[in-house]
Amino acid sequence: MLSHEAVTVDHHIDGKVIVGKDQGRCGSCWAFAANSALESAIAIKYNRAPVRLSEQYLVDCSTRNYGCEGGWEREAWKFMISNGARLDSDYPYTARDESCKSSSTPRKDVIGSWQWIRSVDQMLERVKI
Numbered sequence: 001m002l003s004h005e006a007v008t009v010d011h012h013i014d015g016k017v018i019v020g021k022d023q024g025r026c027g028s029c030w031a032f033a034a035n036s037a038l039e040s041a042i043a044i045k046y047n048r049a050p051v052r053l054s055e056q057y058l059v060d061c062s063t064r065n066y067g068c069e070g071g072w073e074r075e076a077w078k079f080m081i082s083n084g085a086r087l088d089s090d091y092p093y094t095a096r097d098e099s100c101k102s103s104s105t106p107r108k109d110v111i112g113s114w115q116w117i118r119s120v121d122q123m124l125e126r127v128k129i
Contacts, residue, residue: 016043018050024095026068031058034076038085038110045124053110054091061100068097077114085110 011017017040021032035053043050058065062079065071084107091105 011040011044015049016040018052021055023055024093026059026095026097027066027070028055028059028068028095030065030071030073031055031062031076034058034073034080035085037073038077038080041124042110044120051108051110052088053108054086054088054093054105056088056093056098057086057091057100057102057105060098061102068095074114077111080111081113084108 012019018036021036023029023032032055035055035058039050039053042048058071058076058079059067061083062071062076064075064079083102086102086105087108091101
C-alpha cells in the first residue's frame with residue numbers, strides 16, 4: 001500500500017507572495033486580488049521572485065470594472081487576456097481614478113485564459129509567462 005504524506009508549503013516564507021500592498025482610500029481590492037493571484041502563480045510556477053503587476057493599470061483601463069468604485073477579479077483577468085498587464089514600476093499606483101495610459105507602457109502577457117480552479121496543480125498549468 002502506498003503512503004501519501006501531506007506536504008505543506010508556506011509561500012510567504014519562500015518569497016512567492018507579495019505582502020503589504022496598500023490600496024489607500026480607493027476601492028480597488030478587486031485589482032489587488034486579481035494581480036496577487038497572478039503574481040504568486042507566476043512566482044511559484046517559475047520558482048522566482050514575484051513580478052509586481054500594476055493595479056493602477058487595471059483601475060484606469062479595465063472598463064468592465066469601476067476603478068476606485070469596485071470591480072471583479074474575473075473581469076480584470078478577462079481584460080488582461082485581451083490587453084496584457086503592466087508592471088507596477090511602469091504604471092505606479094496612485095489610489096485614484098485616472099485616464100488610461102496603456103499605450104505609453106510596455107505590455108506583459110501574463111494570462112492566456114482563466115477558469116475557477118480546484119487545485120494548485122490546475123492553477124500552475126494555466127500560468128502563461
